[in-house]
Amino acid sequence: MLIDAHAHLGTSLFGVENSLEDLLASMEQNEIDQAILVPLKPRDYHFGPENDRIAAAVRATVGKFFGFARVDPWQGQAAVDELRRSIDELGMIGLFLHPFEEQFAANDELSFPLLEVLHESGLPLMIAGGYPTFSHPSQIGDLARQFPDLTIIATHGGQINISGMLLADALRTMQANPNVIMETSGIYREDFIEDTIAELGAERVVWGSNAPYMDQGFETTRVRMAHLSDAVKTIIGRDNLRRICRLN
């Protein structure tokens, strides 16, 4: 039983795409049972129809998918309205923010009105973590410190740096903020997953793929081939997401 915390659907401005058919085929081939769907940034820059697309996919496949809304914080009140619509009318169970693609700093006050909505609704934030300039792990930590009751899922372990130069900050962010959960897609390196679980507990890690930017099948190996017990693999591959997102 594997739930993908982070699979994108749609056609991206940035040259990748993932149709519902392709995603379902990949999930079947790779024995992934469920997934949280997140919009890609479309060529016309409008997230509203993309949130509708996610909601339609969730409705069309009963019990298979859950939706996270995506908005651009630079849209101000319109973004807040779209988030409320996504929660109230579309049944979305969280918000996805991509500071790198939407060009805002993870800890900028710009997104705070959105986070207040999440706080009121008791829903989690997933944030694209570790991107240069926009979502450095220390910026995610600064955000998490100001919203201690908000669960924040940081993708890529909160660090994308193949020199390992962000590992120390990612770990500090996790240590200082119990509300930060790390997602494993594309992560540098496997021992960061294993060491973080040893130090902070398996409850702090969820498996996700970041498909189609990353390879959903290959990403499963980061759980399936990890030096972890089957019980821990089930916790990070399924149970944590069920708890955080109140799935079922």
Place this chain on the structure above:
Amino acid sequence: MIIDSHTHVDESPVLGWSDPPEAIVGLLDEAEISRAVIMTYRDAPGPEERVLEYVAEAVQKYPDRLIAYARMNPRFGDEAVELFDRAIREYKMRGLKLHPVGYVMHPASGPTLDLIRHAASLNVPTLFHCGDEEFTMPLQIAEAAKLIPEAKIILGHMGGYFHVKDAIRVAKRHPNLILETSAMPYPKLIKEAVDTLGAERILFASDGPGCDPSIEVEKVLRAGLTSDQEALLFSGNIERLLGLADA
């Protein structure tokens, strides 16, 4: 057969790092990898003594499994070149490793070129850490490749998360550049590199023990290569590059 072209051994209490040779050898066993190129995380010369000796002793402990590269700090100028020469001639190391994040110099700076040129004169390759940061990006390392066409230069991590396309572009321009697959997360781009450059130009590596060699093998197997191409990536190319078959 599989040979891993980039792994690490090192112990430094002051940095809080401990990856003794047993760590990588255990992971190689799990992944059914026959041999691995090892190097330290620390540069030599540096604030701590016996860095190259640590690698040499690891090879002495596992002579059938481990092959050493000397990781050097070009800021020491002639002293670094002399020490590197000794590493190759006396310690029988097989290559030069450079990680510009550790010593903060451009890959085409004079002292760096001196080391690369010396490696070429000894007929051993230079492995650069090649990722997304200043002094490690493909276009920067390509300047060194252009200036020393006789040097075989390996782009470790083949450009990291954001610079793989650049790594493929510069390797197309400079036939002395070789790409290496470790740690980057894109099986599709390994296939693209093979299709663009030829399988002879790509090496399999894991960057273990931090990255799991079993997972890194799986990544290459998922790239959709032919079995002949896989054989070159997994062992043929590094055997040819280091003359392992003749040893």
